[in-house]
Amino acid sequence: MATDTVRGARKFGRYSLLVAVAAIVLFPIYAVLLQALKSGADAFDHPRSLLPVDLTFDTIRSAWTAGNLGKLLMNSLFVSTVVTIGVIVTSLLAGYAFAFLNFPLKKIVFAIYLSTMLVPGEVTVVINQRTADSFGWLNTYQGLIVPSLASTFGVFLVRQVFLQIPKELREAAALDGVGHLRFLYEVAAPLSRPTLGALGLFTFLGTWNAYLWPSQVVNDNAHRTIQLGLERLKTPNDISKFNLVTGGLVVAALPIFIMLVVFQRQLVRGLTAGAVKG
Amino acid sequence: MKRKLRDLPPALLMLVPSLGLLAVWTIYPLVRAVDYGHKACDISVRNCRDVGWDRYWTVFQSKEFQDALLVSLKLALMTVPVGLVLGIGLAVLADKQLKGIGIFRTVFSSTVATSVAVASLVWFVLLQPQVGVLADLLSGWIPKLKNPGLLNDSSTALPAVALSSIWASLGFTFIIIMAGLQSVPRDLYESAFVDGAGSFRRFTNVTLPMLTPSILFVTVVLTTRALQAYGEIALLTGGGPQDTKATTTIPYLIYGNNSLVHNDIGIKSASAVLLFLLCLTFAAVQFRGFGKRVHYGN
Numbered sequence: 001m002a003t004d005t006v007r008g009a010r011k012f013g014r015y016s017l018l019v020a021v022a023a024i025v026l027f028p029i030y031a032v033l034l035q036a037l038k039s040g041a042d043a044f045d046h047p048r049s050l051l052p053v054d055l056t057f058d059t060i061r062s063a064w065t066a067g068n069l070g071k072l073l074m075n076s077l078f079v080s081t082v083v084t085i086g087v088i089v090t091s092l093l094a095g096y097a098f099a100f101l102n103f104p105l106k107k108i109v110f111a112i113y114l115s116t117m118l119v120p121g122e123v124t125v126v127i128n129q130r131t132a133d134s135f136g137w138l139n140t141y142q143g144l145i146v147p148s149l150a151s152t153f154g155v156f157l158v159r160q161v162f163l164q165i166p167k168e169l170r171e172a173a174a175l176d177g178v179g180h181l182r183f184l185y186e187v188a189a190p191l192s193r194p195t196l197g198a199l200g201l202f203t204f205l206g207t208w209n210a211y212l213w214p215s216q217v218v219n220d221n222a223h224r225t226i227q228l229g230l231e232r233l234k235t236p237n238d239i240s241k242f243n244l245v246t247g248g249l250v251v252a253a254l255p256i257f258i259m260l261v262v263f264q265r266q267l268v269r270g271l272t273a274g275a276v277k278g
Numbered sequence: 279m280k281r282k283l284r285d286l287p288p289a290l291l292m293l294v295p296s297l298g299l300l301a302v303w304t305i306y307p308l309v310r311a312v313d314y315g316h317k318a319c320d321i322s323v324r325n326c327r328d329v330g331w332d333r334y335w336t337v338f339q340s341k342e343f344q345d346a347l348l349v350s351l352k353l354a355l356m357t358v359p360v361g362l363v364l365g366i367g368l369a370v371l372a373d374k375q376l377k378g379i380g381i382f383r384t385v386f387s388s389t390v391a392t393s394v395a396v397a398s399l400v401w402f403v404l405l406q407p408q409v410g411v412l413a414d415l416l417s418g419w420i421p422k423l424k425n426p427g428l429l430n431d432s433s434t435a436l437p438a439v440a441l442s443s444i445w446a447s448l449g450f451t452f453i454i455i456m457a458g459l460q461s462v463p464r465d466l467y468e469s470a471f472v473d474g475a476g477s478f479r480r481f482t483n484v485t486l487p488m489l490t491p492s493i494l495f496v497t498v499v500l501t502t503r504a505l506q507a508y509g510e511i512a513l514l515t516g517g518g519p520q521d522t523k524a525t526t527t528i529p530y531l532i533y534g535n536n537s538l539v540h541n542d543i544g545i546k547s548a549s550a551v552l553l554f555l556l557c558l559t560f561a562a563v564q565f566r567g568f569g570k571r572v573h574y575g576n
Contacts, residue, residue: 017371021371025385026385028401029388093292094293097292101288102285103286120553122529122533122550123307123554124303125307125550126532127306127308127310130323130543131303131306146299150298152296155296209393211393212508215512227395230395230396231395239409242403246403249399249403252396256392260388264384264387271450271457
């Protein structure tokens with residue numbers, strides 16, 4: 001009886017702590033979301049702004065029009081989708097070569113791939129911006145897409161999972177006259193679906209969320225991504241329009257939060273692939 | 279040997295797409311930046327002359343670079359230890375078999391998908407001095423929230439940027455540490471319990487050693503993120519407040535709109551190469567320093 005009470009009190013304590021911490025972590029999202037769902041002076045009437053009353057879509061609607069957000073969302077969606085497909089294809093091909101084929105200098109070529117993982121984008125953007133310029137790719141979709149189409153991380157990941165596929169499977173297929181590409185497409189890739197899912201999810205999120213590279217290659221409305229568009233809703237000197245940015249934030253973050261909820265398992269699997277047991 | 283040569287044509291075909299892209303967009307710009315780093319060019323970059331490799335040393339020693347280096351290091355120092363401790367705290371809190379724990383885990387991971395632009399602007403809104411909710415609610419305790427606003431004061435701007443970064447990285451840290459915790463074999467806890475270890479001893483003697491691979495990984499990633507901070511600076515402070523350079527990190531020095539070296543490809547390249555070396559050094563030191571203490575299980 002007494003131990004039951006102690007256990008109950010402990011459980012209550014643990015839940016209270018969890019709820020309190022969760023409230024702190026969520027507070028920024030909650031406050032901005034509610035502010036976006038209010039209009040006019042209501043948005044700045046703190047702390048009443050934190051109560052879910054007098055909700056309206058006016059602010060989000062104004063932000064949508066003022067920031068041309070529909071177009072920017074489509075730009076982000078298009079660029080992220082093409083990059084994701086491209087990265088999966090290039091990673092599958094190179095991963096296959098490293099896992100199933102034997103060729104001269106294989107170890108050295110693989111080392112070159114791995115070493116590029118150490119080069120951060122922040123270092124290469126100086127020159128890449130000039131390269132894109134010389135190709136005439138500033139303010140184009142090519143400029144946003146092509147430099148991201150290969151991912152060393154993707155090649156590495158695909159190679160890892162392909163190495164688990166028994167070599168006998170490939171040898172048997174070869175005896176039946178199945179070529180490399182067909183084996184890749186019909187056997188190896190389908191066997192690696194979870195890894196490819198994680199890779200695709202990561203690439204999509206990374207491209208959708210990218211900031212530095214897009215900010216250096218595009219500055220027109222026709223190609224700007226949603227991340228860049230948010231900045232233009234920021235009007236620090238005009239308080240009457242200040243709330244527009246919260247509307248934009250909701251529009252930009254919503255698709256990603258939906259993806260997070262739907263694909264939580266794949267996301268965790270992908271993130272932890274490199275961390276646990278290094 | 280025959281087999282090797284037979285596989286060569288298909289291997290080449292399969293490697294060409296990614297190898298070509300990496301050559302043009304990763305290897306070439308690195309080599310080119312190293313080269314430009316010792317050159318002085320006019321704005322068109324058509325006329326360049328060699329100014330010698332000691333240019334790197336000159337750039338490194340320049341006041342602009344030293345100031346930016348200090349800001350970047352301070353940002354790393356503010357974000358990495360706090361972010362790590364908070365992440366471990368959240369993970370330990372959520373590592374219990376309780377009803378509904380899945381909801382809390384989702385909440386704690388929720389910031390993993392927020393972009394640097396979204397996270398920065400969220401905090402920009404919260405911290406706005408006239409109409410921001412934090413300024414209104416907490417200025418009794420922290421008067422600077424209202425006047426002049428954390429982002430407008432040169433002593434609080436960088437901590438405010440750090441706050442935004444820590445929050446944005448919390449979901450990632452939580453997920454990695456949580457996965458590390460769940461891979462700790464339960465019987466280790468049981469034997470420690472049987473040996474009479476209290477919950478604190480079990481944490482320091484079982485949990486932490488088993489978590490070292492995850493902690494190392496998170497430390498390296500968070501440090502790299504801090505050293506590469508650009509978007510949060512561009513969106514929150516523009517390297518300022520005003521022209522104080524109090525938040526001008528190395529990437530912002532290179533890419534920022536109002537940066538001093540905006541049009542000088544030579545200095546920009548030299549700074550980028552120095553940034554690369556800095557990131558490499560940090561990662562190497564962290565791997566070595568941790569190396570002996572990392573416990574990878576079996």
